[in-house]
Amino acid sequence: AQSVTQLGSHVSVSEGALVLLRCNYSSSVPPYLFWYVQYPNQGLQLLLKYTSAATLVKGINGFEAEFKKSETSFHLTKPSAHMSDAAEYFCAVSLYNFNKFYFGSGTKLNVKP
Amino acid sequence: EAQVTQNPRYLITVTGKKLTVTCSQNMNHEYMSWYRQDPGLGLRQIYYSMNVEVTDKGDVPEGYKVSRKEKRNFPLILESPSPNQTSLYFCASSLARQGGNEQFFGPGTRLTVL
Numbered sequence: 001a002q003s004v005t006q007l008g009s010h011v012s013v014s015e016g017a018l019v020l021l022r023c024n025y026s027s028s029v030p031p032y033l034f035w036y037v038q039y040p041n042q043g044l045q046l047l048l049k050y051t052s053a054a055t056l057v058k059g060i061n062g063f064e065a066e067f068k069k070s071e072t073s074f075h076l077t078k079p080s081a082h083m084s085d086a087a088e089y090f091c092a093v094s095l096y097n098f099n100k101f102y103f104g105s106g107t108k109l110n111v112k113p
Numbered sequence: 114e115a116q117v118t119q120n121p122r123y124l125i126t127v128t129g130k131k132l133t134v135t136c137s138q139n140m141n142h143e144y145m146s147w148y149r150q151d152p153g154l155g156l157r158q159i160y161y162s163m164n165v166e167v168t169d170k171g172d173v174p175e176g177y178k179v180s181r182k183e184k185r186n187f188p189l190i191l192e193s194p195s196p197n198q199t200s201l202y203f204c205a206s207s208l209a210r211q212g213g214n215e216q217f218f219g220p221g222t223r224l225t226v227l
Contacts, residue, residue, distance in 0.1 A: 004155075006155075009153065032213040034215075036218075042220065042221075043117075043203060043218035043219055043220045043221055044156075044203065044205075044216075044218040045218070046215045046216075049213065049215060051213035052213075090155055090156065092156075094213065099144060099146075099161050099163055099169070100158055100161065100171060100172070101146065101156075101158055101216070102158075102172075103148075103155040103156040103157070104155050105153055105154055105155040106155045
């Protein structure tokens with residue numbers, strides 16, 4: 001079975017500071033990788049995804065993530081945090097030709113004024 | 114509007130009383146899936162369906178049933194709910210069978226089993 005590890009269940013940054021949310025996966029073959037965001041009392045919304053094209057992926061709301069095969073990582077970054085970025089973020093993995101999805105345990109991002 | 118709908122949004126029930134949570138999508142998606150979300154555990158896949166009449170187990174299928182008689186609907190059935198099934202449930206759908214397609218999520222169903 002695949003595993004997805006998100007380091008840090010809670011991350012707190014100041015408004016305007018760099019956001020870095022970490023995700024590592026276990027896979028012997030290149031996976032599809034996703035970042036989803038969940039605002040309070042809502043479903044999940046796709047931020048960005050990696051599907052074997054460019055290793056640096058740009059998503060919505062200024063977020064981006066870099067796929068690093070050697071490190072089996074797919075960390076999410078944003079240069080400057082905004083108050084509206086406060087939410088819970090989930091990293092997810094799916095394998096080609098498989099239809100199971102594996103989610104990390106989530107990271108709650110708090111943005112301080 | 115393209116969307117995944119779930120009903121009910123909130124449900125409180127008692128142990129052993131059968132219940133069904135409905136899920137419907139209007140995007141003609143082939144793939145549909147159910148997840149449960151628990152604090153500190155993220156989302157865990159319960160069942161998924163690649164097309165009508167084709168379903169398979171995810172990571173935590175025990176205590177749940179599903180059916181896919183129509184492309185748009187994918188109900189989740191708890192034949193005899195227990196308190197450990199208290200959770201937040203999400204239905205999701207995606208366009209095709211390949212693993213790289215985005216999943217669209219419903220708004221969630223918060224279930225409490227007393």
